[in-house]
Amino acid sequence: MKKNPIRQLEITATDDGYCLRFYAMASPCEVLVASKDNQLALTLGELIADEVWRIEDKYSRYQATSVCTAINNSGGQALAIDQETYLLLNFADTCYQLSDGVFDITSGVLRQVWQFDGSDNIPRGIDVQKSLENIGWHKVVFDEHQIIMPNHMEIDFGGIGKEYAVDRAMIIANEFTQLPLLVNLGGDLAANKPRKNNVPWQVGIEHPGFIERKPMVVSLLKGALATSGDAKRFLFKDNVRYSHILNAKTGWPVVQAPRSITVVAPQCIQAGILATLALMQGPQAEGFLTEQEIKFWAIR
Amino acid sequence: MKTFQIKKNYFNAGLPSQIIKCSLLSAAIFLASGCSSLGVQPWERDLLAKEEMALTSSPIDSALDDHIYFSKEASSGGKGFGGGGCGCN
Amino acid sequence: MQLTHKKAPINIKAALTIATSALLGTLPVIANAADDTMTPAKAQQESSWDFESAFLYYSESDRVSAAEAVISAQKTLENEAVLNLKLTIDSLTGASATGAAAQPNVQTFTRPSGKGSYQTQAGKTPLDDTFKDTRVQLNAQWTQPLAEKYTGSAGVHISKEYDYLSLGVNGNLAYDFNNKNSTFSVGLSYFQDTFEPEGGIPLAFASMPLAYDNDDDEYSIDEGGEDETVNSAGKTAFNATRRTDSDNKTTADIMFGFTQVINRRMITQFNYSYSKVDGYLNDPFKMLSLVNSEGIAQDYLYENRPNSRVKQSVFAQTKYHFEQNVIDISYRYMWDDWAIDSHTIDSRLRIPLSGQSYIEPHIRFYQQSAADFYQPFLAQSNAIPGFASADYRIGEMSAYTLGVKYGMKLSDGNDLSFRLEYYRQDPKNSGYQAPGALAEVELYESVEAIIAQVSYSF
Numbered sequence: 029m030k031k032n033p034i035r036q037l038e039i040t041a042t043d044d045g046y047c048l049r050f051y052a053m054a055s056p057c058e059v060l061v062a063s064k065d066n067q068l069a070l071t072l073g074e075l076i077a078d079e080v081w082r083i084e085d086k087y088s089r090y091q092a093t094s095v096c097t098a099i100n101n102s103g104g105q106a107l108a109i110d111q112e113t114y115l116l117l118n119f120a121d122t123c124y125q126l127s128d129g130v131f132d133i134t135s136g137v138l139r140q141v142w143q144f145d146g147s148d149n150i151p152r153g154i155d156v157q158k159s160l161e162n163i164g165w166h167k168v169v170f171d172e173h174q175i176i177m178p179n180h181m182e183i184d185f186g187g188i189g190k191e192y193a194v195d196r197a198m199i200i201a202n203e204f205t206q207l208p209l210l211v212n213l214g215g216d217l218a219a220n221k222p223r224k225n226n227v228p229w230q231v232g233i234e235h236p237g238f239i240e241r242k243p244m245v246v247s248l249l250k251g252a253l254a255t256s257g258d259a260k261r262f263l264f265k266d267n268v269r270y271s272h273i274l275n276a277k278t279g280w281p282v283v284q285a286p287r288s289i290t291v292v293a294p295q296c297i298q299a300g301i302l303a304t305l306a307l308m309q310g311p312q313a314e315g316f317l318t319e320q321e322i323k324f325w326a327i328r
Numbered sequence: 329m330k331t332f333q334i335k336k337n338y339f340n341a342g343l344p345s346q347i348i349k350c351s352l353l354s355a356a357i358f359l360a361s362g363c364s365s366l367g368v369q370p371w372e373r374d375l376l377a378k379e380e381m382a383l384t385s386s387p388i389d390s391a392l393d394d395h396i397y398f399s400k401e402a403s404s405g406g407k408g409f410g411g412g413g414c415g416c417n
Numbered sequence: 418m419q420l421t422h423k424k425a426p427i428n429i430k431a432a433l434t435i436a437t438s439a440l441l442g443t444l445p446v447i448a449n450a451a452d453d454t455m456t457p458a459k460a461q462q463e464s465s466w467d468f469e470s471a472f473l474y475y476s477e478s479d480r481v482s483a484a485e486a487v488i489s490a491q492k493t494l495e496n497e498a499v500l501n502l503k504l505t506i507d508s509l510t511g512a513s514a515t516g517a518a519a520q521p522n523v524q525t526f527t528r529p530s531g532k533g534s535y536q537t538q539a540g541k542t543p544l545d546d547t548f549k550d551t552r553v554q555l556n557a558q559w560t561q562p563l564a565e566k567y568t569g570s571a572g573v574h575i576s577k578e579y580d581y582l583s584l585g586v587n588g589n590l591a592y593d594f595n596n597k598n599s600t601f602s603v604g605l606s607y608f609q610d611t612f613e614p615e616g617g618i619p620l621a622f623a624s625m626p627l628a629y630d631n632d633d634d635e636y637s638i639d640e641g642g643e644d645e646t647v648n649s650a651g652k653t654a655f656n657a658t659r660r661t662d663s664d665n666k667t668t669a670d671i672m673f674g675f676t677q678v679i680n681r682r683m684i685t686q687f688n689y690s691y692s693k694v695d696g697y698l699n700d701p702f703k704m705l706s707l708v709n710s711e712g713i714a715q716d717y718l719y720e721n722r723p724n725s726r727v728k729q730s731v732f733a734q735t736k737y738h739f740e741q742n743v744i745d746i747s748y749r750y751m752w753d754d755w756a757i758d759s760h761t762i763d764s765r766l767r768i769p770l771s772g773q774s775y776i777e778p779h780i781r782f783y784q785q786s787a788a789d790f791y792q793p794f795l796a797q798s799n800a801i802p803g804f805a806s807a808d809y810r811i812g813e814m815s816a817y818t819l820g821v822k823y824g825m826k827l828s829d830g831n832d833l834s835f836r837l838e839y840y841r842q843d844p845k846n847s848g849y850q851a852p853g854a855l856a857e858v859e860l861y862e863s864v865e866a867i868i869a870q871v872s873y874s875f
Contacts, residue, residue, distance in 0.1 A: 115439065116440065118439065122436040123436075225826055295443070297440065298437045305429070320429065
């Protein structure tokens with residue numbers, strides 16, 4: 029995961045167009061385009077893959093040269109940021125406010141105490157408490173031009189980066205063509221219009237870890253889908269399943285959350301946040317989405 | 329109005345129509361009771377969602393046809409209301 | 418956890434929508450309800466009006482022709498309510514069968530207004546060629562979800578022609594269950610119609626009066642002369658055959674429906690309808706020939722039908738999506754207390770020609786038995802029955818329609834379609850012996866019609 033696989037684009041023909049595959053953000057990615065024009069499909073694929081790789085390079089915490097790494101290593105000093113970074117931080121801020129602090133992009137340091145490897149390795153309360161000292165978005169100061177990140181704190185765009193990349197890819201693609209297309213970055217995806225007149229895209233949603241389950245197939249005319257939850261990442265002790273969704277305020281996993289939630293929304297980043305916010309409701313996850321009249325599928 | 333019945337030829341109409349009525353009704357009841365095992369999941373509605381799979385896929389065509397047949401035949405409605413609406417009958 | 422009770426849930430969605438558009442530099446798209454992106458109709462929910470328009474031309478050989486134009490506008494509102502408004506205008510001209518029987522000699526008939534007469538050639542089915550009418554119809558229908566799983570709909574109807582006014586209301590309630598795979602519905606409709614035919618409403622079995630004024634011009638030339646007295650006496654005689662100027666009819670319908678999704682490719686529907694019509698059910702322009710034992714018409718008597726009718730019908734429809742094609746088959750069985758029963762089979766097969774166009778053949782079969790008071794003529798030797806009508810439309814008949822429709826999606830996304838159909842009615846003798854001259858003429862003349870239609874939705 030920390031080592032970049034070769035950045036290359038594969039093209040294959042489909043029934044009514046082309047499929048372009050590449051690898052980014054630790055996920056297999058694909059672009060489906062309903063056009064018989066090989067050259068056009070390839071150009072489109074390159075544009076999209078370049079945009080996704082650009083975002084990966086800029087915001088991955090695993091890349092030494094990324095903006096994310098620079099912020100995390102700023103040692104409490106003000107660091108100049110660009111407009112795009114500001115907008116992302118602003119969005120993260122909204123999510124923090126909306127969730128009353130449960131969703132927090134500084135919560136990544138909890139990974140040091142929580143290792144979701146399927147074991148019964150539950151951390152001690154005191155260690156969790158210690159980590160919480162370095163968490164808290166409210167301690168971060170930022171404006172349009174700079175960010176001041178307190179020492180020992182870290183941010184992580186993992187919760188929104190991939191969905192953001194889907195939306196950005198779609199914007200780039202729509203500037204280039206009006207052809208129907210679907211961008212799928214490891215299960216977070218968006219389509220600009222139906223594949224053909226009133227013919228929806230058929231999308232298989234993989235739920236990693238649910239080996240016994242067949243991939244769920246969803247028809248999507250347009251809009252976006254994002255999935256939150258990952259069955260492989262959990263802890264199990266004394267008959268309690270600890271999901272990898274951590275409450276940034278308590279430092280402890282959300283209990284009785286669905287294993288996975290897939291949400292439909294006009295934009296992928298909205299779908300992603302809604303799915304994550306829903307998981308954080310634990311047993312009320314489904315009720316939360318139903319109440320908001322949001323289309324979703326949950327697996328418990 | 330049967331008192332004024334002055335013709336002959338439909339003595340055989342009663343039985344088949346009874347059979348049709350019964351079988352259609354029982355088909356409906358059977359379907360109503362067995363329907364919970366029928367149907368599709370929301371994501372399997374790709375075909376049903378198409379315009380041409382709507383039960384009335386061309387409402388205007390249907391309305392125009394209803395109007396023609398209402399004014400030319402003794403039957404009307406069935407699919408929708410067959411009520412009045414014009415002096416054409 | 419805190420989410421639900423600290424903030425109103427709806428704010429989260431709205432706030433996220435705004436935050437997303439700020440982030441992406443896009444216009445805010447409301448992350449709307451459940452099926453937003455799942456069905457084509459709802460995917461395009463931005464509330465603009467959708468229009469459908471059609472022009473239809475119907476023409477019978479030697480008889481009636483009609484032109485009908487429809488424009489329908491539909492708008493989906495934010496709360497998923499749907500408003501549909503429809504305007505229909507049609508115009509009818511030409512000749513319509515009067516019910517009188519063909520004869521071996523020329524026949525003269527008084528026009529329904531009493532002013533003037535027309536002749537029917539020997540051996541021809543008498544047709545009244547004065548039919549000319551324009552009708553304007555307005556419909557408004559409001560449909561909206563009432564509660565989870567319940568959808569309600571209500572509508573009004575108004576139709577006005579020169580001599581006819583129809584007012585109607587309807588309501589419908591549908592209940593979805595079994596994951597929206599099954600739907601029960603119940604609907605009610607009520608129509609109040611007023612008929613005010615030119616020349617008034619004739620008395621049942623009154624003899625056709627003589628025309629009292631052949632021509633307005635003639636009348637003015639012979640002003641003050643003998644003709645005026647003749648005319649005024651004629652008018653009095655004509656009026657003596659009239660019962661009233663106008664009369665009413667009400668129609669009350671109730672319908673129960675059940676729709677079931679069978680599988681990914683198949684959907685079915687079953688309806689039961691009960692319809693009660695009360696009031697003036699005659700056609701004031703329809704007559705019966707009163708014939709002697711040689712089959713020669715001695716008089717023409719206005720028809721008389723019962724003043725109530727109860728119709729019931731069962732209807733079943735199924736649609737099946739093959740790999741490419743879609744077949745639509747329906748069957749209707751209707752019966753009433755006039756002893757009419759009918760079978761209708763209608764089927765269409767939609768065949769896509771490319772992604773953008775399709776062709777759709779259509780076949781319809783129809784067969785009805787006669788009303789118990791239907792008779793093609795009255796015989797002098799028999800007593801006048803309580804009810805009688807020679808209107809072939811309530812006699813025994815079979816009919817079929819053959820048609821084809823071609824539709825295409827235009828480059829701007831609008832739909833254009835053309836429809837051409839052939840409709841043929843074959844009235845049948847349901848067992849009447851035609852005496853003398855009537856055996857030599859065609860009492861059950863077939864009617865052929867062409868239906869042509871252009872539709873455009875935008």
